[in-house]
Amino acid sequence: xxxxxxxxxxxxxxKARMLSEGVNMSDMDLLRAFKENSQYxxxxxxxxxxxxxxxxTPNKYSRLTMTLDGKKATVSDSxxxxxxGKLMEFPAWLDEPLSxxxxxxxxxNYYSPNVINLQMNNTCYNxxxxxxxxxxxxxxxxxxxFTHEKRLELAKLRAETVKIAIDNGWHGVFIIGGGQLSxxxxxxxxxxxEIFIEPIREAIGEEAFSKNPRVINNYPPKxxxxxxxxxxxxxxxxxxxxxIMDPAFFAAICPGKVAYAPHExxxxxxxxxxxxxxxxxxxxxxxLEPMEGLLKGLENRLxxxxxxxxxxxxxxxxxxFEKHRxxxxxxxxxxxxxxxxxxxxxxTQEMLDQITGKSDNPIFGGHQPYPPINIVGDFVKLRLxxxxxx
Amino acid sequence: MxxxxxxxxxxxxxxxxxxxxxxxxxxxxxPPFKNGIDASVKTxxxxxxxxxxxxxxxxxxxxxxxxxxxxxxxxxxxxxPASAMRMTFDGSRLKTFVHASKFSRLTLTQDGDRVTVTDxxxxxxxxxxxxxxxxxxxxxxxxxxxxxxxxxxSREIINIIFYLSCNNYNSGRGCRYCNLFANPLSKVTGKFxxxxxxxxxKYQAEAVKIAIDNGWNGFLALSGGALPPSLRKNYLDFISISLDAxxxxxxxxxxxxxxxxxxxxxxxxxEEMSEWKEFGIKRTTINTEVVNPAYFAAICPGKVRYKPHExxxxxxxxxxxxxxxxxNTTGNILFxxxxxxxxxxxxEERLSKGVMPRxxxxxIAPNSEYWGFHPPTxxxxxxATDRMAEIYLKYxxxxxxxAKAASIPTLIVxxxxxxxLQEKG
Numbered sequence: 001x002x003x004x005x006x007x008x009x010x011x012x013x014x015k016a017r018m019l020s021e022g023v024n025m026s027d028m029d030l031l032r033a034f035k036e037n038s039q040y041x042x043x044x045x046x047x048x049x050x051x052x053x054x055x056x057t058p059n060k061y062s063r064l065t066m067t068l069d070g071k072k073a074t075v076s077d078s079x080x081x082x083x084x085g086k087l088m089e090f091p092a093w094l095d096e097p098l099s100x101x102x103x104x105x106x107x108x109n110y111y112s113p114n115v116i117n118l119q120m121n122n123t124c125y126n127x128x129x130x131x132x133x134x135x136x137x138x139x140x141x142x143x144x145x146f147t148h149e150k151r152l153e154l155a156k157l158r159a160e161t162v163k164i165a166i167d168n169g170w171h172g173v174f175i176i177g178g179g180q181l182s183x184x185x186x187x188x189x190x191x192x193x194e195i196f197i198e199p200i201r202e203a204i205g206e207e208a209f210s211k212n213p214r215v216i217n218n219y220p221p222k223x224x225x226x227x228x229x230x231x232x233x234x235x236x237x238x239x240x241x242x243x244i245m246d247p248a249f250f251a252a253i254c255p256g257k258v259a260y261a262p263h264e265x266x267x268x269x270x271x272x273x274x275x276x277x278x279x280x281x282x283x284x285x286x287x288l289e290p291m292e293g294l295l296k297g298l299e300n301r302l303x304x305x306x307x308x309x310x311x312x313x314x315x316x317x318x319x320x321f322e323k324h325r326x327x328x329x330x331x332x333x334x335x336x337x338x339x340x341x342x343x344x345x346x347x348t349q350e351m352l353d354q355i356t357g358k359s360d361n362p363i364f365g366g367h368q369p370y371p372p373i374n375i376v377g378d379f380v381k382l383r384l385x386x387x388x389x390x
Numbered sequence: 391m392x393x394x395x396x397x398x399x400x401x402x403x404x405x406x407x408x409x410x411x412x413x414x415x416x417x418x419x420x421p422p423f424k425n426g427i428d429a430s431v432k433t434x435x436x437x438x439x440x441x442x443x444x445x446x447x448x449x450x451x452x453x454x455x456x457x458x459x460x461x462x463x464x465x466x467x468x469x470x471p472a473s474a475m476r477m478t479f480d481g482s483r484l485k486t487f488v489h490a491s492k493f494s495r496l497t498l499t500q501d502g503d504r505v506t507v508t509d510x511x512x513x514x515x516x517x518x519x520x521x522x523x524x525x526x527x528x529x530x531x532x533x534x535x536x537x538x539x540x541x542x543x544s545r546e547i548i549n550i551i552f553y554l555s556c557n558n559y560n561s562g563r564g565c566r567y568c569n570l571f572a573n574p575l576s577k578v579t580g581k582f583x584x585x586x587x588x589x590x591x592k593y594q595a596e597a598v599k600i601a602i603d604n605g606w607n608g609f610l611a612l613s614g615g616a617l618p619p620s621l622r623k624n625y626l627d628f629i630s631i632s633l634d635a636x637x638x639x640x641x642x643x644x645x646x647x648x649x650x651x652x653x654x655x656x657x658x659x660x661e662e663m664s665e666w667k668e669f670g671i672k673r674t675t676i677n678t679e680v681v682n683p684a685y686f687a688a689i690c691p692g693k694v695r696y697k698p699h700e701x702x703x704x705x706x707x708x709x710x711x712x713x714x715x716x717x718n719t720t721g722n723i724l725f726x727x728x729x730x731x732x733x734x735x736x737x738e739e740r741l742s743k744g745v746m747p748r749x750x751x752x753x754i755a756p757n758s759e760y761w762g763f764h765p766p767t768x769x770x771x772x773x774a775t776d777r778m779a780e781i782y783l784k785y786x787x788x789x790x791x792x793a794k795a796a797s798i799p800t801l802i803v804x805x806x807x808x809x810x811l812q813e814k815g
Binding site for chain 2: 017020021059060061134229246248249251252253255258287289290291292319320322323324325326327328329330331336
């Protein structure tokens with residue numbers, strides 16, 4: 001499942017086009033096949049030669065088309081084959097039944113070979129207030145908050161799932177996230193983390209627990225020293241996702257986040273996290289703000305020891321930006337090319353190993369996180385590969 | 391008697407697709423898709439501009455106009471058709487721009503002035519390229535063509551550019567989608583030399599006279615780049631230079647008939663708008679560009695630095711008092727940058743105050759900061775336009791004056807309004 005093989009420029013170009021243009025999937029059987037077992041949108045396409053994973057959206061007006069022959073998927077443009085691969089396959093253990101009779105996959109929010117996402121809460125205060133991040137669809141429809149009892153029940157089932165995962169050789173990071181808590185619930189964040197973390201620790205034992213980091217992926221505490229308590233309670237790192245690098249665009253795209261704290265505070269909280277935790281990352285959505293500000297911000301984060309995880313924006317159904325379109329493939333490539341420069345210039349070796357999927361140990365289990373929507377990692381990998389050849 | 395121009399839903403949807411997706415324009419070569427990049431950003435015309443920048447000498451004004459003319463000519467040959475080719479649909483006579491896109495499924499083929507847009511084997515729409523005005527090649531008194539002094543002119547509008555530089559663009563705070571001042575002339579100096587401006591006004595006025603003498607009959611939009619803070623108090627002086635030149639060129643009687651629109655920043659003192667009528671101004675278009683204050687700060691950092699979003703809206707409301715509502719007080723809004731819910735809410739709010747927003751479909755200009763970004767999908771454009779049209783019909787009686795819903799290449803809402811009105815009979 002991991003990307004161990006070499007990638008080529010053509011692979012990256014195809015990925016950029018699929019991220020930008022989506023794929024015409026008028027064949028309903030094809031669409032159904034890609035939707036099967038997928039938690040968000042479509043199952044990624046995995047290129048045969050490089051193992052590169054590519055996320056995409058169905059787009060009836062895309063010039064790119066896909067055919068499926070058994071497990072073999074082919075992407076073409078006007079009859080020219082651009083890539084051959086297959087649907088991303090899920091490990092069989094995700095179908096193993098839990099104590100409630102449901103499959104393991106049903107208890108978690110997102111699975112990948114290197115990430116299991118566990119949400120602490122099932123609603124987002126920003127959505128309730130109409131201040132949701134414009135690209136986000138996570139809590140768009142019929143979201144009902146977990147009761148305390150539901151949380152305890154879910155924590156038990158998730159611990160069972162994680163045990164199954166570990167027993168089957170899964171190695172990665174637990175992302176503990178969720179929507180923005182309402183103001184009167186924000187003090188409960190530590191307790192909520194613990195509800196989900198402790199059963200996992202008990203289920204898999206201290207040794208396995210220590211090998212698979214737990215990262216808080218939510219809002220920074222107003223009192224940044226609280227992160228010390230988080231560490232004491234078993235948290236290994238943070239991902240306070242600032243999403244957007246230009247403060248003015250941050251206010252426009254993430255009105256709920258800016259209502260909580262200004263852009264500068266989010267950056268400060270990341271800087272503070274680097275002092276406390278071994279790993280500090282931030283999610284950045286690319287394709288929503290002009291490139292210059294984006295790259296400037298990216299470089300700033302790297303120079304402060306924060307690993308930017310840059311994700312290509314795919315307009316999600318249910319989000320405010322549904323039916324908007326990402327930038328064109330050339331923009332995506334130009335961005336990724338320039339971002340790769342900054343990574344090569346500023347990132348630590350550990351970060352580079354991380355982003356290129358070479359590392360065997362630390363966070364993200366030695367894989368680049370969320371590979372289908374991350375193209376910078378592919379570019380860095382290609383760059384290092386080319387330099388090595390020189 | 392002219393055939394009635396029936397606008398169908400298919401026509402409007404075709405325009406939405408063309409704007410959203412652009413087209414592969416047969417015969418037009420774009421830089422190949424490759425990894426190296428910059429190929430997409432710097433066209434040959436832009437490289438010409440870069441070279442021109444190095445050679446500009448503010449003391450040799452006529453030399454500047456010669457160089458400008460050459461750059462425009464090169465740009466017209468290369469990047470202009472690539473970034474926006476104008477066409478008119480058969481039947482409905484809807485007007486649109488077709489932007490070149492190497493990744494589009496739509497293909498545009500041209501045979502003489504006939505144009506066909508296809509999607510695979512299916513014809514999406516046929517039409518024609520409007521004939522270019524011959525008089526654009528006539529010469530003003532320095533021997534250069536009229537086209538040099540009327541950049542961006544159309545059948546509907548001639549821009550009277552009263553300040554040739556944009557302080558926002560020059561200071562890195564240009565509106566993100568705009569490339570109007572991404573040219574060497576704009577960057578000549580922090581304060582644009584008055585001699586150059588006066589010379590421009592003279593030739594621009596001569597060009598306007600030639601246009602009018604040849605039957606051109608549209609709006610004169612008083613526009614230009616953002617003035618540096620130290621010159622803002624002098625904005626009426628700059629306007630006077632340009633308008634006096636036009637008055638001298640066309641004569642007092644004709645000047646009084648001209649439909650002059652103020653299309654620039656609101657003044658520091660809104661009461662001054664009452665004095666604008668004395669200059670011959672009959673309407674205003676004060677562009678907030680977006681309806682949401684947070685977007686205003688993000689998309690138009692230079693405009694917000696001058697005054698907050700709320701002030702720009704107040705200026706529009708003052709214009710309603712001074713010049714009258716709706717067609718006399720308009721304001722451009724970029725259609726496709728903001729979320730639909732915010733956009734519709736903002737449009738209705740403006741209409742309720744007597745201001746008629748002109749939702750200009752987002753088209754990203756080469757060399758702007760948003761170059762490479764896309765407008766939303768045709769489905770989004772269709773849904774937003776449909777809902778917007780209903781809001782406009784709630785506030786404005788379009789039956790009263792059909793011209794209010796005339797087709798404009800960069801706008802789609804008025805096409806939808808016409809379609810709805812025709813459907814209702």
